[in-house]
Amino acid sequence: MDHAEEPATAGTTPRIPEPLIIGRRPMLRSEPGALPRIADRRPDTEVDGADLPGLTVRAASIRGDAHRYYGTVRQDAMGLWQIGDDRLLACVADGLGSKELSHVGAATACEAAYRNFAAFLAGEDLSHAANQLFENISNDLREKAHARGVDPGDLSTTFLAALVEAKADTSWHVMLLRVGDSSAFHLRQGEWTPCFPEDEEGETGQLATSATHALPRDTGSVDVGAAILNPGEMLLLCTDGLTRPMRGEQVRAQLAEWWSEPTPPSLPEFFWQLSFRVKTHDDDRTAICLWRT
Amino acid sequence: MSEQVLPFYLVCDESYSMQGEALDAINQELPKIYQEIASNPVVADRARLGIIGFSTTAEVLLPLADLNELQSIPQLTPRGMTSYGAAFALLRQTIEQDIKSLKQAGHTPYRPTVFFLTDGQPTDDWHAEHQNLISPSFPPHPTILAFGFGEVEAGTLQQVATFRAFVANAGVQPSQALREFAKQLLNSVVRSAVASSSNPTGGATMAFPEQATGFTVLPADPV
Numbered sequence: 001m002d003h004a005e006e007p008a009t010a011g012t013t014p015r016i017p018e019p020l021i022i023g024r025r026p027m028l029r030s031e032p033g034a035l036p037r038i039a040d041r042r043p044d045t046e047v048d049g050a051d052l053p054g055l056t057v058r059a060a061s062i063r064g065d066a067h068r069y070y071g072t073v074r075q076d077a078m079g080l081w082q083i084g085d086d087r088l089l090a091c092v093a094d095g096l097g098s099k100e101l102s103h104v105g106a107a108t109a110c111e112a113a114y115r116n117f118a119a120f121l122a123g124e125d126l127s128h129a130a131n132q133l134f135e136n137i138s139n140d141l142r143e144k145a146h147a148r149g150v151d152p153g154d155l156s157t158t159f160l161a162a163l164v165e166a167k168a169d170t171s172w173h174v175m176l177l178r179v180g181d182s183s184a185f186h187l188r189q190g191e192w193t194p195c196f197p198e199d200e201e202g203e204t205g206q207l208a209t210s211a212t213h214a215l216p217r218d219t220g221s222v223d224v225g226a227a228i229l230n231p232g233e234m235l236l237l238c239t240d241g242l243t244r245p246m247r248g249e250q251v252r253a254q255l256a257e258w259w260s261e262p263t264p265p266s267l268p269e270f271f272w273q274l275s276f277r278v279k280t281h282d283d284d285r286t287a288i289c290l291w292r293t
Numbered sequence: 294m295s296e297q298v299l300p301f302y303l304v305c306d307e308s309y310s311m312q313g314e315a316l317d318a319i320n321q322e323l324p325k326i327y328q329e330i331a332s333n334p335v336v337a338d339r340a341r342l343g344i345i346g347f348s349t350t351a352e353v354l355l356p357l358a359d360l361n362e363l364q365s366i367p368q369l370t371p372r373g374m375t376s377y378g379a380a381f382a383l384l385r386q387t388i389e390q391d392i393k394s395l396k397q398a399g400h401t402p403y404r405p406t407v408f409f410l411t412d413g414q415p416t417d418d419w420h421a422e423h424q425n426l427i428s429p430s431f432p433p434h435p436t437i438l439a440f441g442f443g444e445v446e447a448g449t450l451q452q453v454a455t456f457r458a459f460v461a462n463a464g465v466q467p468s469q470a471l472r473e474f475a476k477q478l479l480n481s482v483v484r485s486a487v488a489s490s491s492n493p494t495g496g497a498t499m500a501f502p503e504q505a506t507g508f509t510v511l512p513a514d515p516v
Contacts, residue, residue, distance in 0.1 A: 023295065027361070028334035066335045066487070097488070248295025248399060280296040280339040 016268075019275035022250050026279040032063070034071030041073050042103055048080050049267050054231075055088065055166060058270040059288040064241060066282035075103045076239050076284035077157075079110030081117075088164040089117055090288045092182050094239040096156040096214055097283075101148070105141055105155030109215060112140035113161050130177050130222050134159075138216035156214040158182050162237050164229065164290060172292060174235055176225035181212040183243045186227050187234040190256045192246070195235070196225040212240075229292045234259055241285035245278040264291045296400045299340045299485055299499075300357055300391060302435070303478065304380050305369055306411040307346040310443060312371035315412055318468040320368050322475035329479050331360050336486035345387065347380035348373030357391045375411065377419035377453070384435075385426040392433040403489065405435040406499055408478045409453055412443030412467070427455055427515060438501060440477075440508070442470040447511055454513035456501055465507040477502040 019030055032044050050057040063074035075095035083089050093109045095102025116136040123129025137159065145152040158180025165173045176184050176195055184195040194200050213221040229235055236259075238246075245251045258265065258273050265273060274287055305319060323344075331337050343357035346369050354367040388405050395402045427434050439454035441447075442461035450458035459477075461470040484500030504510050 024361075026334070027337045069335055070487075244297065244401075245295060247401065251295065278295065280298070282335060282338070 016272065019272065019277050020254070021277045022245075022254060023248065024279045026065070026277055026282070028065050028069060028282055030065050030275065030277050031068060033068045036071060036073035038073060040104060042077075042107070044068070044074065045271065046078065047267055047271050048078070049270070050080065050082075052082070052088070052166075054168070054293055055164070056264045056291040056293050057088070057090070057288065058264060058267065059090070060271050060274050061092075061286035062271075062274060062284065064282050064284040065277070067284060069282075073103045074284050075106060076241065076286040077103070077106035077110050078286050078288060079114060080288065081114050083117060083121075083163075086166045088166065088290070089114060089161065090164070090237055090290065091159065091161040092237050092239050092286045092288060093160070094158040094180065094182055094241070094284065094286070096158075096212075099154050099156045101145075101150060101154045102157055104144065105157040105215070108141055108144050108155065109137050109157050109159045112137040113159070115140070126224070130224060131219065133161075133177065134179055134215065134219045134222055138219050141216040152216050156217065158212055158214050158239070160184065160237055162235065162288075162290075164235075172229040174227040174229055176227065178223050178225070179213050179215050179218050179221055181240045181243070183238055183240070184225060184227065185236045185238075185246075186229075187236060187256060187259060188232075190260050192252055192256060195227045196223050198223055229290070231292050233292055235290040236287060237290075238287040239285065241281070241283035242274075242287050244283070245281040248278065251276070251278060259289060264289070264293070297339055297489065298395055298400050298402045299482070299489060300388075300395075300402055300405040301340060301342045301478070301482055302345060302357070302384065302388070302405060302407045303342065304345045304347065304384055304407055304409045306375060306413065307348040307369050307372050308375040308413060309348075309371050309373065310375075310413050311369075315443075315467040315471055316369050316371055318471035319410075319475070322472060324366050326475055326479050326482075327360070327363065327366055330482060333483060333486075336483050337361075339489065340482045340486050342482065343387065343391070345380060345384055347376060347383070349376055349379070351376070351379040351383040353383065353387055357387075374416040375413050376417045377411075377415035378417045378422040380409075381419060381422035381426045385422070385431065388433050388435060389431075402433070403499070405433060406481065406485070406501070407435045407437045408474070408481075409437055409439045410474055411439075411441050411445050411450075413445050414449060423453065423515070436499065436501070437513075438481075439513075440470075440474050440505075442467055447509075448514075451511050451514035453515075455515055456513050457503075458511040458513060459502070459505050459508040460511060461508050469507055473505050473507050477505050
């Protein structure tokens with residue numbers, strides 16, 4: 001997809017193409033359907049971004065085509081905050097499909113991470129601080145559930161946070177913490193590398209499964225990962241709505257191609273790119289891309 | 294490429310006793326099942342349904358089909374005795390090949406679900422073939438739901454099933470039982486497809502029938 005070289009002028013507006021289909025054409029269409037008929041409905045998509053010294057961020061959380069078809073709410077959420085002068089906190093969350101208020105859980109978890117981050121940073125021991133952070137997030141979820149008179153399990157969500165330490169002229173360290181099946185990948189010279197050791201295994205002879213840990217229940221199942229971000233490299237955080245289609249070689253190659261360009265995409269272009277379609281991969285999809293420029 | 298596929302198999306008795314009302318009902322219901330699946334694109338994209346008929350021997354009447362590529366739906370015909378062993382042997386072979394092909398094509402298959410339907414006791418010794426099919430050493434071993442009416446004994450169905458067995462109640466007409474069976478098969482396909490399109494809790498992706506009108510539900514009791 002070519003970048004527009006000049007701003008559009010009257011009579012020469014380019015048309016935006018349909019999202020790219022990778023593989024066979026899905027029978028399921030990619031368009032919003034009914035609006036979710038709930039008081040705390042969320043919009044179809046959130047798009048966010050930042051251009052900071054040495055760092056470009058593009059982020060989007062997109063309602064899945066299945067949710068669009070059924071008129072049900074997007075259950076993914078994300079958060080992006082600058083902390084102090086040289087830290088960035090990014091998080092993604094995936095509310096469990098079978099849980100009625102998990103969209104509230106996912107959004108709450110992201111906000112709770114930000115609220116509790118000062119305490120995390122003040123912690124002495126990483127392992128202890130990480131577990132405490134997830135306990136705090138879970139407590140916030142339980143409080144919210146209690147306030148609404150529902151079981152805390154109804155707000156169940158996976159959660160992944162990344163803390164980027166942006167110190168000039170050095171390799172940037174990224175700390176990754178998660179409960180559940182959201183993932184982080186490092187893009188370097190067109191190659192994707194998983195950041196969590198647990199994600200490194202190749203496709204085994206096993207069949208697919210959808211089991212995942214989630215908050216507030218599984219605070220004892222925290223994975224810790226790390227990455228180093230050097231100039232020209234990118235870190236991707238995503239929910240499994242993106243991890244699953246990325247199991248396909250064609251998808252990995254296309255994303256690597258788009259996201260290895262000398263300049264990161266604009267916000268509209270990023271939203272278009274992330275809207276690519278793969279048959280059967282119709283879940284909510286959330287991605288935060290962090291380019292070190 | 295890298296599609297998440299839900300494989301379902303209908304394994305249906307085609308013995309002489311099924312002739313008439315029973316097979317007529319199934320033959321009427323099958324096109325409706327496919328139509329319903331096709332009408333829901335979330336389901337149609339990911340569910341594949343294959344059909345194996347068994348009597349004295351077993352045959353693949355419809356290979357595991359993607360709704361996009363389906364030409365026509367076969368009719369079941371009454372043709373012999375009731376060899377469960379032939380059914381299980383063919384089913385194991387078919388599942389093994391189908392899962393292998395799906396993976397070779399780069400797709401991600403879920404564990405197959407089998408809807409087994411019979412109206413009578415087996416006329417052979419089938420336990421070895423059944424064991425080969427359900428053994429954990431066969432990686433894609435399926436989840437089997439066994440439905441029965443007519444002369445089949447509840448205990449037999451419980452041995453065939455790995456998850457649940459459904460025995461038609463006395464006095465329920467075969468056509469009624471078959472229509473209910475078809476409805477349960479369709480529901481399971483649709484709900485499993487919906488469930489697998491977003492994160493369910495604790496791994497329960499597949500949706501299996503919990504009860505069926507006119508049937509008594511029994512736990513599985515594989516030997």
